Amino acid sequence: MNMNQPQAGAQHPLKASKPRRGKLARSEDRAGYIFILPWLIGFFGITLLPLLFSLYGSFTNYDITSQMDFIGLANYERMFSSDPLFWKSLSNTIYYVLWMVPLTTIGSVLLALLLNERVAGMRMFRTIFYLPSVLSGVGVYFLWMQLLNPSTGLVNTLLSWVGIAGPAWLTDPFWTKPAVIFMKMWAVGGGMLLYLASLQSVPPQLYEAARLDGASALRRFRHITLPMISPVIFYDVVTSLIGGFQVFQEGYVMTESGGGGPMHSLLFYNLHMWHKAFTVFDMGYAMAMAWVLFVVVMILTALNLKLSKRWVHYEGGDS
């Protein structure tokens, strides 16, 4: 599969001519760089340069119009010691990630298992469950604000049918984040499709053999299905974790003038950062905040990667 890895037996042609590269190799080098040039420009221009700038900027006092004043670690100190909204927004975000990631993962695995059965109308079912996940943006948030209306919304109307008095959702600080997570569950179809593809690549012989050995459905799931789809679970968890920490629009669009909702309960980390950067132009501080987020996400991703060796099963791998 991977062209970079020299295959056993076949000597890599470039390796052979390493000391003095021929004319052909050099023209290949040139061609290679011409092809990746657009990305290289993007990497240096809108990724690396901005990253370095913001790293330096995080140690300064900067409001975009005046000079940058180097103030050392002052931004970071302020963040941890005298900005209660920093902690509030961080804990809001962690709360959101901690619930959203497991719930959407479990939800999409279960849905995929159901949609992998052979019953009539499956094609239609798959379409229906997948459809909401392609919808996003302001329209969807408005729709959910309407659905979650405490008295005349659909959600509480349905709840009243089964005798539950629904909460005030987006106006009750306790229920705002569950409301947003609830909304995310509507879009589990995206993950579902990934799992479905992976479920369908599990060799049926494995199940046949297990059934002959008398393994129960639960055991077959635990010992065959789960290991076989574990790489996709891992991929899904990593990407939704990174995505979850970027939660912003839900807080911005679904609250009064983007303020972060009742008692700042929807003031997510990125929303707080946004206000610091573009409402009060406290850009040095905002860049410091961005770096803290970056480090948190990096640590969690690395941790995930490390832990994954224990439970992610790669076919043909030695894990």
Add this chain to the structure above:
Amino acid sequence: MGQAYSYSKGEAELVQPSLHKPGRRLPLRKVLIFTFLCAGSVLFLLPLWWMISTSLKSMQEIAQYPPTFIPEQFHWSNYLETWTAAPFTRYTMNTLLLTFFAVTGNVIVNAFVAYGFAKIRFRGKKLWFSVLLSTIMIPGFVTLIPQYVLFSKLGLVGTYYPIIIPQFLGSAFYIFMLRQFYLTIPTELSEAARIDGAGHFQIWYRIILPLSKPGLAAIAIFAFNGAWNDFLGPLLYVNDESLYTLQIGLQSFRGAMQTQWNYLMAGSVIVLVPMILLFFLFQRYFIEGMNLTAGTKG
């Protein structure tokens, strides 16, 4: 209970629609699953039904308790009133313009760069490829502020350039996806062309591009989706109302129509319907794209 069905998908698709042979009892398990899926489908579709239904109601009917599922009277004029209450025509044109650049930029540039990473052997390729992969993990918000500063120093804030330019500089994720796709195209094809004297550009354009149509279609659709729903870009860089996109227009429309949920829902329908249509027209490519993503897992 008949447990003799197979889990393999290939078969499932080929089997005739009649899933139980006449004379054999329909397994209870399947009936349960079918019922469960039906109930779930209703739950998943209800929000969309609610949106359309609300958009056709009168103000009085929306405030009514208990709420109605079907409007007593269909106020189709809500749509016309919404469309004219804000410059939706302009928002649509603006959004289409940005979407056009996003689609063309992403398709051409990512296909071009992916060829370099998949089919050319050059010095430093491994290094650059791992740099590319690591950029996927950088949260967008980390570069958002410095990018804003950069574009503001270039005097481009208030124009579409900060939104359009990045679409032509490649996206790490799409490049990675397409590279995986290209690696499955046999090398013999391009090598034969090389022997016939074709350069890399010709091979890319004449051989690889036509072969990678499904992958490109998936990227086109994702790019369309992304640009159509993009909120942060226009929110950050656009301040003149004449440059508003549908997302920003709808958001500011809310301020003016605070309590008029029939208009707000009509606006939401207007913004979401193109995505729904696109989904039904190109469902195959949505799924193809997701499978490409799944293929990147290892």
